[in-house]
Amino acid sequence: MASKEEMKKIAVKCIEDDKFRDDFEKDPIKAAVSMGITLTEVQANDIKAHASKVQAAGVRESKGFVSSIISS
Amino acid sequence: MYKVTLMFTERCNIACRHCCVSEHDFFDQGRDMPLPEVFHYIDQMVQLAAQHREQYVISFSGGEAFLRYPDLLEAVRYAKKNGAHHLSCMTNGFWGKDPALAQKWANELNTAGLNVIGFSIDDFHQQFVPLDSVRNAFQACRNLGMEITIKSVVTRKTRRLPAILGELGDLLLNYNAVVQEIACIPEGRASHAIGSDEWLCQKGIPEEPCMAGIMLVIFPDGSTFPCCGTGWNRWLILGDAQVEPIAELFQKAESKSLCVLLREEGPKYFVPFFQQAGHHLPSEGYANSCHLCRTILNHHQAENIVPQVILDWKTRRVRSVLGNFL
Numbered sequence: 001m002a003s004k005e006e007m008k009k010i011a012v013k014c015i016e017d018d019k020f021r022d023d024f025e026k027d028p029i030k031a032a033v034s035m036g037i038t039l040t041e042v043q044a045n046d047i048k049a050h051a052s053k054v055q056a057a058g059v060r061e062s063k064g065f066v067s068s069i070i071s072s
Numbered sequence: 073m074y075k076v077t078l079m080f081t082e083r084c085n086i087a088c089r090h091c092c093v094s095e096h097d098f099f100d101q102g103r104d105m106p107l108p109e110v111f112h113y114i115d116q117m118v119q120l121a122a123q124h125r126e127q128y129v130i131s132f133s134g135g136e137a138f139l140r141y142p143d144l145l146e147a148v149r150y151a152k153k154n155g156a157h158h159l160s161c162m163t164n165g166f167w168g169k170d171p172a173l174a175q176k177w178a179n180e181l182n183t184a185g186l187n188v189i190g191f192s193i194d195d196f197h198q199q200f201v202p203l204d205s206v207r208n209a210f211q212a213c214r215n216l217g218m219e220i221t222i223k224s225v226v227t228r229k230t231r232r233l234p235a236i237l238g239e240l241g242d243l244l245l246n247y248n249a250v251v252q253e254i255a256c257i258p259e260g261r262a263s264h265a266i267g268s269d270e271w272l273c274q275k276g277i278p279e280e281p282c283m284a285g286i287m288l289v290i291f292p293d294g295s296t297f298p299c300c301g302t303g304w305n306r307w308l309i310l311g312d313a314q315v316e317p318i319a320e321l322f323q324k325a326e327s328k329s330l331c332v333l334l335r336e337e338g339p340k341y342f343v344p345f346f347q348q349a350g351h352h353l354p355s356e357g358y359a360n361s362c363h364l365c366r367t368i369l370n371h372h373q374a375e376n377i378v379p380q381v382i383l384d385w386k387t388r389r390v391r392s393v394l395g396n397f398l
Contacts, residue, residue: 007397014390015383022327025393043397050393055336 006037025051073157074121074128074322075287077300078113080105080144081135082292085166086200089266090225092259093135096304103292104140109314110147113290116318118154123319127157133300138167141177145184152185160188162223166201168209178212189213190221193240195230203239210243221250227270255359259304259366273357277343280361282334284308285325288318298325299362307369307378330378333385339365345381349373 002010010032014021024031028044028051039047081104082093114130121128130151137144138161148159161181168174181189193206213220224233233253237244255272256262285298294314297304308331310324325331333341339361346353351373358364368374391398 002397004397007394011390011394011398014394015386018327018329018332019323021329021386021390022323022332046396047393050395054389054392 001040002032002037002043006032009035010037025055074117074124074126075131076113076117076128076318077131077133077287077289078105078110078147079134079289079291080110080132080137080147081140083139084134084136084164085139086136086164086197088196088200088261090194090196090227090256090262092257092262095261095264096259101293104143105290105292107143107146110143111150113313113318114147114151114154114156117156120319120322121155128155129158129160130156132159132161134162136164136166137161138163138177141167145180148181148186149184156185158188159186160190160219160221161186162190162192163209164192164197164201165206165209168205168207168212169202171208171212174205174208174212175215178209178216178218182213182216182218186218188219188221190223192225193222193236194224194226195236196225207240207243210240214243214247219250220247221252223252223254225254225256226272227256227266228272229270255363257359257363257366268356271359271363273359273363275357277340278358278361278364279338279340281336281338282361282365284334285328285331286335288313288321288325296321298328298331305366305369307374329382329386333382334365337385339368341385342368342378342381345377345384346371346373349377351377 010024013035014024020031020034023034025048028047029039029041032039079093083102083104084091084094087094117128117130120126132144132147144161148161151159167177191206191210193203198206210220222237224236226232233251237251256266256270258266258268258271283299287298287300288310289297289300289304290313291297294312296310296313296316297308298310299308310321310328313321343353343364346368351371353367353371358367369378371377
């Protein structure tokens, strides 16, 4: 289980490294392991749920717009 | 679906007032994208699509891609042979001057694999290209059942799309075509050749989100951008496709903070930060979100403010995702 200090390290890495942030939101456990940090399933599921919520806000807005562009 | 637009050439046979590529700080060098490079990009798209079990599409643009007709034909043929799902090309239709030649070129391109063609038809282009030429080219493509798109760039002083479509007569009768009316924005030559009184601005800040990162646009020098919008500037450059693998450039388009911010929030996210710093953005309105994006990223204070905004956005986002554990 990742400690609060380890979560802070992950947060800093997410802010500094775009690719890591992207990877972490997709697969928190795998990305955390790359930093030598172990997340529990509960922690990972919570993170994924919040990441989905954040992403969904953008997707809701852009989906119709983007699909109209792609189809043209 | 992986989509890439190749700026096949920066050359053009006409000099439209509204052109966003001509007289651009970066791109108006008259360069062509060499055919071996085009093949190299296509090869990488094939690999990327196969790796992710996706399809890929290629658009050829410019400049005027038909100025390199033999190369265009080769490129289309190569992409089709290598499994491209969709192949499209934008043109001003100048090659329709001779109807027989227009049909020959359309036949060859369609046989090679080009299935979508886009015509730029508006007052700007028609200053240089007779509409009869465009009609002939359009008819040649229609005869083959190709998908056709029409893009019209408009200002307050040009005719609008309905009038332009009216001039096509029966060409659109019983035929499905995608038509798009695009407000001119001050990029490239348009930034000085078209006065702000001509822009079709709407009041307020554009709310619509941005599509940054859903495609790559590659210029002949390898500069790669995450959008076909006209806000091409250094903030949006993803890298150099001549030296970086296309897979990495797609990865950057997906994860680069600025691209994610623009996709999720749109350029409007930046506005309050500029206002709070005492830097007022133009108040006469914006043609669209690309216009706002360009205004922000080319602002004389962008160097100071944009990195702060991105940091603020990243911090908020990470707090939203990890908040329960911090």
